[in-house]
Amino acid sequence: MDVHTHMFSPRWLEMLAQHGGPHLSYRTNPASGKMCIFKDGAPFMTPTPAMSDDDLRIRRMDEAGVDVAIVSLTCPNVFFGSGEISLAAARDNNDPMAEAQSRYPDRIRWFASLPWQFAELAVAELQRSLSQGASGVVVLGNIAGQPLTDPLFAPVWPAIDDRALPVFIQPTAPPGVAAMGMDQSHLxxxxxxxxxxxxxxxxxxxxxxxxxxxxxxxxxxxxxxxxxxxxxxxxxxxxxxxxxxxxxxxxxxxxxxxxxxxxxxxxxxxxxxxxxxxxxxxxxxxxxxxxxxxxxxxxxxxxxxxxxxxxxxxxxxxxxxxxxxxxxxxxxxxxxxxxxxxxxxxxxxxxxxxxxxxxxxxxxxxxxxxxxxxxxxxxxxxxxxxxxxxxxxxxxxxxxxxxxxxxxxx
Incomplete structure (x- = not known):
């Protein structure tokens, strides 16, 4: 079983490019020539074809001897934009994951993404995602630079705990990337x-x-x-x-x-x-x-x-x-x-x-x-x-x- 494997919808990349604001962008990485997500000017994550192609994912799983993959959205998840944008980004990824599970019920499970910065919307999306078959929740090591213990997210945790759901914490860039000059990785x-x-x-x-x-x-x-x-x-x-x-x-x-x-x-x-x-x-x-x-x-x-x-x-x-x-x-x-x-x-x-x-x-x-x-x-x-x-x-x-x-x- 592979619990650290990512999936995203092409629409999510479009929303990230449109609404990422000053900190997030989706553009060509000059060091590799590939499209890459940048945070504060530093290369953050490079999408791969299998992340948005269910059939290719299954073939790669077969090659690696993986029986079941629990997919989740990678960094920066849906932690950008207004409440409306963040919720739309979550649904644009949760729905395709639910569809992938329905296509391959014995091979694919998924963790739901939530608009954590907007607690009421997050709890509602959690309930909706569970009705579609989500196995748990994914969250990053910090949410837009805020620790997971921030009071802003307090209403979301009980909703997860009450349902005894697993939470997958995805590693991500720490706060302070810009201050540490991580965007200056070459000359x-x-x-x-x-x-x-x-x-x-x-x-x-x-x-x-x-x-x-x-x-x-x-x-x-x-x-x-x-x-x-x-x-x-x-x-x-x-x-x-x-x-x-x-x-x-x-x-x-x-x-x-x-x-x-x-x-x-x-x-x-x-x-x-x-x-x-x-x-x-x-x-x-x-x-x-x-x-x-x-x-x-x-x-x-x-x-x-x-x-x-x-x-x-x-x-x-x-x-x-x-x-x-x-x-x-x-x-x-x-x-x-x-x-x-x-x-x-x-x-x-x-x-x-x-x-x-x-x-x-x-x-x-x-x-x-x-x-x-x-x-x-x-x-x-x-x-x-x-x-x-x-x-x-x-x-x-x-x-x-x-x-x-x-x-x-x-």
Missing amino acids: TPPGTVDPMERLAPVVQLGSGPLVIFAQPGLGGPGSDRPGPGGAGLATVIALARARPDELTYGANNTTSAHYLISQLLQRHAGIRMRHIPYAGTAAGRIDLLFGQWSGVDTETAASGARLLAVTTARRFPALPAVPAVAETLPGFDQAVSYGLMAHEQTPPRLVALLAAAADGALRQPDLQERLIGTGSFPAGGGPADFAALIGRQREGLGEVIRALNLRPEG
Whole structure:
């Protein structure tokens, strides 16, 4: 059973675009080229086809071995606009979920969305949704920035409790996204506030390699698979040296980590290739693709693209047969790292407590196995370790940014 899976109606996206106000928008994410929901300027959620296609959802469930899915509306749910708008957004999603359950009564259940900011409307919609077969209620970790314990929502909780309903609390962006500068996730224009001046490093959670994919047959006969010691990559590098600016590679836009790491590899190898902005399933039209293993392996499989190398110093446990770039270019080690940050004014004692709790969790074998399965090496450590890593990466990538005279896009 899958209880964390999302569904939405196309009408909901239209309402979000029309009534999201100054904080919410639905537009193209320049880092991926895909339509994305933004909150306070930061990428918030990227819809996928299965979220609005019942038949596709069932096929994906069959592929994953899922018997029953309890669907719910994702962030930002219906917490925008007036009472009339919020209620309409709730009904525009609850009704299709009820219909999906009627089409697949043995496979799909659903949690109702409610206009929590308008308690009387929320209680009425709860009753209506239960009459249509809702199994419970979904709510976000905060409602338009307000905690779930706010007195504004007090009338809704008893209505839920009286019916002994489960409540699914969907994680969401915390209050303070704008103040923390989370919208400045790539390059920032000269003269703007450095986001790191607003944040305090807590702990590195993990790091994942980029995976380099190559078109089948690139490099000539015998190069369809990476050989021992990274021979496949060596063949491609030799080809790129012989044909400068001829081979093409895809790596998002020029403000992304994918692009910067691809530039570091070219500088390390002494080669020049032609960049093709990658924003979808374009692997069939380019020679090489830099992407994250968890995000592009499925897309590239249909085109026959092969795994050439990972960009970390050692091989990735989930891909033991794929060489590391360092096996061909000693010393090359470029991963996409991520971690937990706090506001700069967070008391050091709380930062230390958060770091210790996260570090302890990251040492658990079951969590380590799950992280590796999603394309990440588990990390851990403390605030000083994470701060040192950020400093090293800023120095190395900053050198590339300055050398290429890169500027923010959009």
